Amino acid sequence: MEREIIIAGKPDQIENYVIAFQEIGIRAKSNFQCTWEKALTYPGLVLPGGGDIAPHLFGQPNLGSVNIDEDLDRLQMKLAEEYIRQKKPVLGICKGMQVINVCFGGTILQQLPTAYAHAYRNGDQYHMTIARQDSFLYPLYGYRFSVNSAHHQGIDRLGRGLEAIQFAQDNVIEGIMHKELPIIGVQWHPERMKETDERAEPGNRLLEFWIQLLPKNRSVCYTDTSENRKKTEG
Numbered sequence: 001m002e003r004e005i006i007i008a009g010k011p012d013q014i015e016n017y018v019i020a021f022q023e024i025g026i027r028a029k030s031n032f033q034c035t036w037e038k039a040l041t042y043p044g045l046v047l048p049g050g051g052d053i054a055p056h057l058f059g060q061p062n063l064g065s066v067n068i069d070e071d072l073d074r075l076q077m078k079l080a081e082e083y084i085r086q087k088k089p090v091l092g093i094c095k096g097m098q099v100i101n102v103c104f105g106g107t108i109l110q111q112l113p114t115a116y117a118h119a120y121r122n123g124d125q126y127h128m129t130i131a132r133q134d135s136f137l138y139p140l141y142g143y144r145f146s147v148n149s150a151h152h153q154g155i156d157r158l159g160r161g162l163e164a165i166q167f168a169q170d171n172v173i174e175g176i177m178h179k180e181l182p183i184i185g186v187q188w189h190p191e192r193m194k195e196t197d198e199r200a201e202p203g204n205r206l207l208e209f210w211i212q213l214l215p216k217n218r219s220v221c222y223t224d225t226s227e228n229r230k231k232t233e234g
Contacts, residue, residue, distance in 0.1 A: 003214065006031050006042040008076040008096075014048050017093075020191035024208050031079060040082055043214040044089040047076055047096025049189060052153060055110060058102045064111035065153070077103055089182040089213040094151055097176060097185030104159025104178075112154050114170040120150035124192060126199045129174045135165035136184065137175055140209055146200045147174065147188035154187065182213040 004027045007014045011030040021028040028046065031039040051067030057077070076096075080103045083090050092100040098108050112118060117127060126146050131137040155173045158164060166175030166186070174187045190203025 005044045007046040008079045009048045016191045045083040047092040047099045049094030058107045091210045092185030100185045101159045106159030107157045109156040115152040118149045119152040124148035124150050132165045140205045
């Protein structure tokens with residue numbers, strides 16, 4: 001039977017993600033296409049890219065954040081917190097990685113000093129990164145590899161239990177993982193890194209790795225980790 005995951009995003013904004021997972025044999029649907037109760041039953045959650053997170057959700061005034069959809073932010077964070085509570089796998093992509101960081105009490109640098117090297121400019125930019133050799137990224141892509149880039153913000157203070165495992169040449173954090181939970185995030189867009197793109201390695205390697213983290217039994221009962229649900233209040 002084809003496996004299914006849930007993506008915390010509006011249907012018309014996650015088409016690239018749905019297609020990318022279809023290409024590796026996984027059915028993905030938006031949380032807007034089912035009830036809240038149903039959305040909590042999937043074996044894994046994807047937090048996609050998008051606009052910037054409302055700054056007061058991580059305790060800051062607006063210092064350069066744009067394209068904010070606070071209702072979506074709150075919904076994504078609520079879903080993420082429920083999956084964290086259940087210890088289910090979560091994958092954060094671009095904004096999604098930042099959502100994970102905020103859920104664990106971290107903060108966001110709202111305008112990178114080197115945003116010109118990362119921001120979307122009529123398409124993705126590409127730059128070199130370095131991965132920690134003890135991270136899950138190293139067996140997938142090696143020590144040095146190029147990724148696509150479409151962001152002007154980045155992680156500032158890491159949230160509780162999170163580790164930085166990948167960095168751009170300007171030290172911007174490009175990948176994170178939780179020390180104990182099956183939660184990972186990347187600042188780049190694997191759903192747009194195709195086999196035919198010679199500028200970067202295929203993104204499906206990361207997606208397939210994450211799929212292997214999914215529990216086989218959706219009905220497993222997990223321990224409440226309410227401490228992880230606390231975040232900085234604005």
